[in-house]
Amino acid sequence: MAKYRKVALNTINFPFHRLLQEMLEADHITLKKQGDINRLELRELQFILDNCPISVCQTAHSNTFELLALSPILDICRYHTQSNKLKVSLNICDADDASCIISSLNITKLALEYPTYHRTPALLFHRYQQAVQMGLMQSTKNELSAFAQVTPSALRAPQKRS
Known part of the structure; x- marks a missing residue:
């Protein structure tokens, strides 16, 4: 069963889980210049983050976490000049479920959402x-x-x- 924890955005810097890292090796995404994120109100970004919990698992060797899914919104929000005031919800998953979660969030979810977002x-x-x-x-x-x-x-x- 997953546990949830809310933490400050500027305190997290989690590496990808090794399976996610391997899965994403062939991804080639070219990003253009992002719009002025400071134009958005801080509360608008917080609403978005509140609805995008970040799935992580705890590493076996230490008290650190690894990301189980891509979450570009984290990097985008970090560019806001007041990002130190933003909080993010961690969905702390059991490490034994990591492979299923990685597959579900990075492939199955992408396929299910494609008809809407293409x-x-x-x-x-x-x-x-x-x-x-x-x-x-x-x-x-x-x-x-x-x-x-x-x-x-x-x-x-x-x-x-x-």
């Missing part, structure tokens, strides 16, 4: 338009496109096929 620019465009109409939007379309690392013109409604 159209991310169109989805962002639709949600942005709705949020503007509802008066909820704080970021501009240009800022969102910078966060998503796409051009602003990529955030548009999908083309209808004839």
